[in-house]
Each structure stands twice: as C-alpha cells, then as structure tokens.
Amino acid sequence: MQDLFSKFDPLIQQREDLLATGLTDPFGLVMEKVLSPTVALCNGRETILLGTYNYMGMTFDPDVIAAGKRALDEFGAGTTGSRVLNGTYAGHREVEDALKDFYGMDHAMVFSTGYQANLGIISTMAGKGDYIVLDIDSHASIWDGCKMGDAEVVPFRHNDIEAMEKRLKRIPEGAGKLVVLEGVYSMMGDIAPLREMIAVAKANGAMVLVDEAHSMGFIGPNGRGVAEDQGVLDQVDFVIGTFSKSVGTVGGFCVSNHPKFEVLRLVCRPYVFTASLPPSVVATAATSIRKLMHGADKRAHLWENSRTLHKGLKDLGFQLGTDAPQSAIISVIMPDLERGAGMWEALLKEGLYVNLARPPATPAGMTLLRCSLCAEHSADQVQTIIERFARAGKVAGII
Template identity: 40%
Template sequence: MDLFDKIKKAEYLQEARIAIDQGIYPFFLPLEETEGTEVIINGRRLIMLGSNNYLGLTTHPKVKEAAIKAIKEYGTSCTGSRFMNGTLKLHKELEEKLAEFLHKEAALVFSTGYQTNLGTISALIGKGDIAITDKEDHASIIDGCRLSQGEMRRFKHNDMEDLEKVLASCPDNAGKLVIVDGVFSMAGDIAPLPEIVKLCEKYGARLMVDDAHSIGVLGDHGRGTANHFGLEDKVDIIMGTFSKSFASLGGFIAGDEEVIFYIQHTARSFIFSASMSPANTAAALAALEVMQEEPERIDHLWKIANRMREGLKSLGFDIGNSCTPIIPIYIRDRWKTIYMWKELFDLGVYCNPVLPPGVPPNQSLLRTSYMATHTEEQIDRALEIFEKAGKKVGII
C-alpha cells in the first residue's frame, strides 16, 4: 500500500475541493488589512466576529510600542532554547509578573499555547498515572495526554456524576490529574469548578485548568476561572495562552514553585523549542499591564457579549449554553453551516464555521466571539445581517 493512498480516499478533502470549486470554501482566507473589529478580505470590509482578541489589545498603542521597542533592543529572535541561549530578562520578568497576577508561586512561559499543554501534561503524567479530561477539552490537552506514558480517561462534558464515576474507578495508588478548560472554546460555557474541586479533594486528584479563553475575560481584572469562583488556592496548575487576550503568541503555566521547576526541567516541548521572540514577550508583558490598568475593557466586553447573546436568542438562533463572549450558533448540518457562513460573509460579517472533526457529527456550528472594542453600531449591524442571512438560509 502506498502511504499517500489515504489522501485520495479522505472524504473531507473531497468535500473541501467541492467547496473550493463552488466558491464557498471558508478556510485559510488571507486578511489584507485588520483594525481589530473590522478586516478587509478580497477588497471588502467585514465586521470581525471570529477573533479571540477579547480585549482588543492587538491594536493598543502600548502593546504595539512594546513589541517595536523589544525588536530594536533584542532583535527579532532568540535563536535558541530557554535551556541554552534563549532566556531573556524579558522572559523572567513576564514569568514573575504572571505568577504575581495569578496569585501563584511561579510561572513558566512556552513558545505557544499548544506546546504548553503538550509539555506540561506529558511531563506530569507518567507510567501508572491517569489524566482525566472533559470530552470537550481542547485538542492540545488530548494530545498532551497521548504523548504521556500514562492513561487518559474522559468524562461527559461538565457532567459531575460522570466525573465522579471516572474518579471512583481509578486505582487508589494512581496519580490523578483532572484537566478542564475554564471556558470551553466552542460552546462558550464555563467549567463548574466548585463541584470539580470537591471531587478532586474527595478522590485525591490534582487539578489543572486551561484558562486560554478565561484570562482577560473572567475574574478580577481578568485573572481567570479560579479567581472567578474564589478557588485560586484549590487549583494546582493554571494554564493560559498569549494569543487571545494578551494579543501576542505563546503560552504559560503557573503553580507551586517545585511543580513549575520540575516541568521546566522535564517538558520536552519547552526544552527542545526556541524561546518566545522578544516582540511577543514584550507585547504580552504590556498587555498584562493594560489588563490591570484598564479594567473597564472587561466590563465593555461583557456588555457587548451579553447584548449579542440576547439579540441572537431573540431572533431564534440556537446558541446552546453559552454564557461568555464566545457565542456558538448551532446549525448542525455541515453544508447548511457553510451556506450560512457564506451568506454572512457576503453581507459583511466574518465568523468561523466549525465542522466535524472539530465538533462531533451533526453538531456543526458557527463560532462567534466578541471584543471590548466592538461598538454598539457594529453589533446593531451584525444582528441585522444575522437576521437577514438566517431567514434566507432557513435557519430561523
């Protein structure tokens, strides 16, 4: 058998070709210009409702200036791993400020959020250990478990009865790590941390929370899910990314100093990767400062998100259990989802179609997300477009 035979037989690739031929392929569209809340694609200006730029900091003068200054001072790259020549004073400063911000003893920054989960989980979960994950956890969590030498067990999404069954089935002598998203990236709902913490304490499990979509969104000054529930001292490891609210690229973990020190010396994706670029590090540092200096951004983000959520619900769209600035629109039929995306695109709104295997079969959706910098006028226009497109495609 030829290794490449599978390529010709892949059904989803055949469907992608069909969509390209019909002019309705929704992926890999190059942005010619972006101002955060609006973008230009193929010469057309659209309202951006598909970005994770929750606080709108990618265009903040302080963040941009910090990145420019770092390039002038350090150049464009560290050209080495953190173990060797790739640790800058900026990296250490960012780690110290993150730990302080999250009320943890220490923090460690990685080059991407994906690498953060791969390295952290595979370092902690060894032979005889068990990682316990929510079925809607991010792919990087699942891949981190697969790379580990331990076992992965999964529980139904936000189902505490099922989580307890899984925990009760684990051997007493096994090390156990429960890993959940704080805010789930597709459904936009929040993990029930108070109940999860109780179960972890009952069964002697440690807890890791992926706050990629929570930092800058939930909690005091955007400190995340644990802070939101008043459980910072009960969550062992907090993970986050810089590619959302921090307007940069990279990731981090925060926790007890001895745990972070262990991961720093054992996480392969950390040890064998070049470090965060100076510009990305400086941008993340500046964004962290803005989060603390301008809390009104978070207030406006929630105002915009709540208004859009109520507007979509009143029009008759199915938005599931969303309670955050991530608002899915469930259409479920794959092709109808693409046609709805194209209609919105043609009318001036950009959002993200999510199809299997990104979601379970028959759960195709449009993922929308909102920014602190969206205006009331943009939301008014977006709701008008959703109503028009939804009626044309037969969604509402």
C-alpha cells in the same frame, strides 16, 4: 503500495463537494489588511471581525505595540535558541514576572504556544502508571498531551460532576491522578462547574489542571478566569493559558504555586527542545498582561456586548449553544455543514467574519458558527452584527 494520504480521502471529497457548489473556501480566507481589533479588509471589503480570539482588543494597543518595537530594536528579531540554553532574555523573565503578578502565584513558565503549554505540562506531569481524568470535550492540545505522556486516559461526559467522580473512584489506590478541566470550552462557549469539580478531585487525591485560555483577561474580578470567578483558584495546581487570546499576541504559559514546579524547566520536552519566543513577542505580552490587570471597564463592556448579541440572535430565532451568555463566545448551531457553509458565506458577503466550526473539532458532530466578541466592539457594531445575521439568515434559509 498504500498511499499514506488515503485516510484523508473522505475529507478531501467533502471539501471538493463543498467548493463545487460555488462557495468561498471557509478555511482559506485571507485578511488583506487589519485595520483595528474589530475590522479588516477581506476580499477587498471592509469586514467586521467576529471570529478572532482578540477578546480584550489588545492587538492594537499603543503601549503594547511600542513595547514590541523597542524590543525589536534592542534585541533583534529572534533568540535562535531554547530557554535552557541561550534563549532566555530579560523579556522572558519580565513576562513570567507579569504572569506571577497577574495570578498572584509563585511560579510561571512561558512556552512558545498555548498548544505547547498543554502538551508539555500534561505529558510531563502524568506518565506511565498515572491516570488523567478529563472532560470528553477537552481541546486537542490536552488530548495530545495525554497521548504523548503515556498515562492512562479516563474521559467523562462533558461537565458531568457525577461521571467525573465515578471515574476517579475506580482508579487504583496509590496511583498518580491528574484531573484536567477547562474554564471556558471554546466551541460552545460554556463554562465548567469548577467549584464542584475541584472539590471532588481533591477529595479523591487528584491534582488539578485548569486551562483558562478562553477566560483569562475577561472572566473573574481580576480577569484570572473561571476558577477565580468561582472562588477556587487557590485550589488549582496548574493554570494553563495562552497569549493568543486576550493578551493579543502569541505564546503559552503555566502558573502554579507548587514548590517543586521549577524542575519542569529541566524535564519538560516541549519547553527544553523548542526555540524561545522572539523578544518583541514577550515584550508585547508583558505589557499587555500588566494592562489587563487594570481592565475592569473593558471587561464590563465585553460582558455587555455578549449579553446584547446573545439576546439579539436568540430573538431572531437562531439556535444557540448556551441558554444564556457565559463567556465572550456565542455559538450558533447550524443544521449541517452545507447550510452552515452557506450561512458563513452569506455573512461574509454582508461584511461579517465568523468561524465555521465542523466535526471533529465540534462536540456531538455539530456544525457551528462561532462568534467571538471583543471589548473593542462598539455598541453600534454589535447592533450591525445582529442586523447582518438577520439578513444572512434569511438568505441562507436558516431563519
């Protein structure tokens, strides 16, 4: 009988070969204690965190924590129900109101994770007979939403406006069309040319969904993301986002101005058939979102951190994913998985945690060390990070 695990044998072997060299398991790290948004105890050592999505450092904000504690006391640990049954508490409405205020939009719908937000909205909006045109480097949750919805999927080369336009023009007349883009692509940290892409999409009669998971809170004059920064937010039909990045907790959402949007609460399966977020989580999210509306100083400091780290690593001789800093993500390209894992471990021994990213999650089969900066990283910490990269890079033979 065929072993259903056989298809994973190459990955199992690759992992065993990696660990046989004596390396720490880069995908099995345990944080014994988190001391702040930027420091944790890892393997008993105080470690600077450069591999979390805590872009605005809201996880330890006193107001955010206090809101969560109050909700836990007043509403208990969980809702034990779906949003369409008993799972809508006052806090769920409050966080949706906060999102509507944050984006200046008419409708907001909160999901239990950002993954579910993409899964739910994409699979519900584009079904059999419809077409989804999407960037080849789209997040796994976007691809899974496409697969679940049974629409015809038409990918195009990453950030290629002309390729996107060609795909759109080949779609049969009268068919439903959804263009799916991301503001910031999470592996390389590069941004999309949304202004041009949205213009092409609209000229070809398509609706547009933009995932702003890695830009919300940070990019744009009000932190609304790349679409706001490029002046095209009013042309986006659906903005998808998450609470697990800049908001500092967990959950996902979609905001929209479409007049029929509210019907999705009755037909979107990953919304209807999932228990709602715990009261403490939505309370922390609502408080954090409202504080991010006044986060201009934090955004400015985060941009300064990004520019400093990008220049520092480039000057050391590391190959980076972008020519200039475009977001809070700076990816460092490694020669291969083995040396990438060696560099990751050398950094951990220096007291610095980053993400080791490997295929198939990465574009073009690359191995990356992905650095995610935080607004709470001090200027001194950023200099320390650069110094630790210099020492680890020499130990690992990367520079």
